[in-house]
Amino acid sequence: MLLREIKNVFHAELDPLYDKEEVDSFFYLLIEYFLGLDRFVLAIQPHLIISKENEEPMFEALSRLKLNEPVQHIIGKTHFMDMEFVVNKNVLIPRPETEELVRWIVGEVAGQAFQAKSGPLKILDIGTGSGCIAISLAKHIPEAEVFALDVSEEALQVAKENAMVNKVEIELVNSDVLELESLDIHFDIIVSNPPYVRELEKNEMQKNVLEHEPHLALFVTNENPLLFYERITGFALKNLKIGGRLFFEINQYLGKETERLLRDHNFSEIEVRKDMFGNDRMLRGIKVHKTTAL
Ligand code: GLN
Numbered sequence: 001m002l003l004r005e006i007k008n009v010f011h012a013e014l015d016p017l018y019d020k021e022e023v024d025s026f027f028y029l030l031i032e033y034f035l036g037l038d039r040f041v042l043a044i045q046p047h048l049i050i051s052k053e054n055e056e057p058m059f060e061a062l063s064r065l066k067l068n069e070p071v072q073h074i075i076g077k078t079h080f081m082d083m084e085f086v087v088n089k090n091v092l093i094p095r096p097e098t099e100e101l102v103r104w105i106v107g108e109v110a111g112q113a114f115q116a117k118s119g120p121l122k123i124l125d126i127g128t129g130s131g132c133i134a135i136s137l138a139k140h141i142p143e144a145e146v147f148a149l150d151v152s153e154e155a156l157q158v159a160k161e162n163a164m165v166n167k168v169e170i171e172l173v174n175s176d177v178l179e180l181e182s183l184d185i186h187f188d189i190i191v192s193n194p195p196y197v198r199e200l201e202k203n204e205m206q207k208n209v210l211e212h213e214p215h216l217a218l219f220v221t222n223e224n225p226l227l228f229y230e231r232i233t234g235f236a237l238k239n240l241k242i243g244g245r246l247f248f249e250i251n252q253y254l255g256k257e258t259e260r261l262l263r264d265h266n267f268s269e270i271e272v273r274k275d276m277f278g279n280d281r282m283l284r285g286i287k288v289h290k291t292t293a294l
Contacts, residue, residue, distance in 0.1 A: 001049070001050055001055055002047060002048065002049055002050070003031070003037070003041065003042060003045075003048045003049070003050050004042060004046060004047075004048075006027075006050060006055065006058055006059075007027050007042070009059075009062070010023055010026065010027045010062060011023055013062060013066060014026070014062070014065055014066065017065075017066065017068075018065075025071075026061075026065060026071050029071055029075060030057075030058055030061050030071070030074070030075070031058070033075045034054070034057040034058060034061070035050065035054055035058075061074050068206075068207040068208040068211050068212065069208065069212055070093055070208045070209075070212055070213070072087050072093045073087065073088065073089065073093075073212060076088065078093055078094060080094035080098070080099060080130075080132045080136060081099050081102055081103075081132070081136040081139070081140070083135070083136060083139065083166050084165060084166070085130050085131070085132055085135075085162050085165075085166075086130070086158055086161050086162055086165065087130055087158070088158060089212060089213070089214065090152060090154035090155050090157075090158060090214055091129040091130040091154075091155050091158045091159075091214065091217065092129045092130065092193075092213055092214065092217040092218065093130075093213060094130055094132040096276065097249065097275040097276065097277070097279075097281050097282075098132065098133065098193055098249055099136075100273075100275055100276065100281070100282065101133070101191070101193070101247060101249050101281075101282045102132075102133055102136050102137060102140075104247065104273065104282060104284065105137060105189060105191060105245075105247055106137065106140045106141060108245070108284075109121065109141050109144075109189075119145075120143055120144055120145045121141065121143060121144040121145070121188045121189070122144070122145050122147070122185060122186070122187045122188050122189075123137055123138075123141070123144050123145070123146045123147065123187060123188065123189040123190075123191065124146075124147045124148075124149065124183075124185075124187045124189070124190045124191070124239075125137070125146070125147070125148045125149065125191050125192065126149050126177050126190065126191070126192040126194065126232055126235075127149070127150055127151075127177065127192055127193060127194045127195070127217070127228070128148035128149060128150045128155070128156070128159050128172075129150060129152075129155050129158070129159070129193075129217055130155070130158050130159060130162055131148055131158065131159030131160075131162045131163060131170065132162070133191055133193060134146050134147070134148035134159065134163075134170050135148075135159070135162050135163055135166050135168055135170060137191070138163075138168040138169065138170050139166060139168050145171070146168075146169075146170045146171065147170065147171045147172075147173055147185070147187075148170050148171065148172055148173065149172075149173040149174075149175050149177065149180075150172075150173075150174065150175075151174070151175065151176040151177070151178075151216075152214075152216065153174055155214075155217075156172045156174055159172060160172060177192075177194070177228065177231055177232060177235065178227070178228075178231055180231075180235060182235065182238045182239055183239055185239070186239055186240065186241045186244070187239055187240055187241065187244055188240075188241055188244050188245070189244065189245050189246075189247065190232070190235070190236045190239070190240055190244070190245075190246050190247070191246075191247040191248070192228070192232050192247075192248055192249070193248070193249035194228030194229065194232065194248075194249075195216070195217055195218050195219055195220050195228060196220060196225065196228070196229075196249075196250060196251040196254070197218045197219050197220065197251065198219075198220060198221070198222045198225050198251070199219060199220075199221060199222050200222050201253075202219075225251065225254060226254065226257060226258060226261060229248060229250075229258055229261055230261065232246075232248070233246065233261055233262065233265050233267075234265075236287065237265060237287065240287040241287070242287060242288065242289075243286065243287065243288070244286070244287050245284060245285070245286050245287075246262070246267065246284065246285050246286075246287065247282065247283070247284050248282065248283045248284075249281060249282055250272070250280060250281060250282065250283050252275075252279035252280050252281060253280075255272045255280030255283070258272075258283055259272050259283060262283065262285035266287075266288065266289050267285030267286060267287060267288070268285065268286050268288045269284070269285065269286045270283070270284070270285045271283070271284050271285075
């Protein structure tokens with residue numbers, strides 16, 4: 001079949017389910033992955049013929065896309081901060097908003113906003129999943145010692161693989177932040193993108209997220225949506241150094257509430273930032289006082 005015809009089949013079958021541009025991007029990702037062809041191939045070789053054998057993985061991928069499977073699961077990887085990350089059903093697929101959080105942290109470190117008083121800068125990522133935050137911080141702040149914690153052993157396996165793929169060293173910790181009292185280490189930075197989607201927001205979600213991404217990483221109850229933020233803030237009061245910084249990715253509808261949580265616990269220089277879509281998405285606070293636990 002002509003490559004151009006395969007593209008037409010993709011559009012015929014998937015346009016009712018996805019945006020046209022998204023279907024284009026699926027198609028180009030898949031021809032690159034399965035056939036080693038770049039996205040300009042059709043402009044250069046409009047009559048390129050694909051053998052039956054090579055067609056097959058393309059059509060198999062098409063049927064998986066029809067079942068709302070994320071394209072990142074089909075090709076087993078994605079990009080984040082210009083790095084490649086392995087993903088599977090055990091981890092959240094890294095989002096572009098989360099890159100903005102990482103850039104914020106990298107910018108503050110580069111701007112010498114804070115430095116470790118002695119030894120390397122110590123950073124902890126809580127609920128690391130694929131490891132995208134921890135690993136990209138380790139890459140961009142090579143002098144830092146980065147720890148990545150997750151309750152899921154399967155997720156840590158993915159994070160471990162990603163650290164290897166990206167040639168950085170991070171310390172993996174298998175622990176449940178809800179049970180975690182304190183650690184022996186004191187950190188300069190604690191960052192987390194914990195579960196924050198309320199059950200009531202499920203109907204706003206795309207099928208490919210809802211049906212294929214880990215609910216453990218996504219959902220909180222309607223009644224107690226800040227549970228993880230409360231626990232992590234409590235942990236940060238004990239395990240951040242004075243002057244250390246806490247960074248969160250947050251639920252766009254709960255910016256004020258999450259900000260208040262940090263204010264109530266005496267964090268200073270609290271700032272909420274919007275993501276590229278104009279939603280409240282990130283929060284930072286600095287620990288100033290020696291405070292007792294929550
Ligand atoms: N932003 C993610 C989503 O769109 C949720 C991430 C999270 O719960 N930490 O689904």
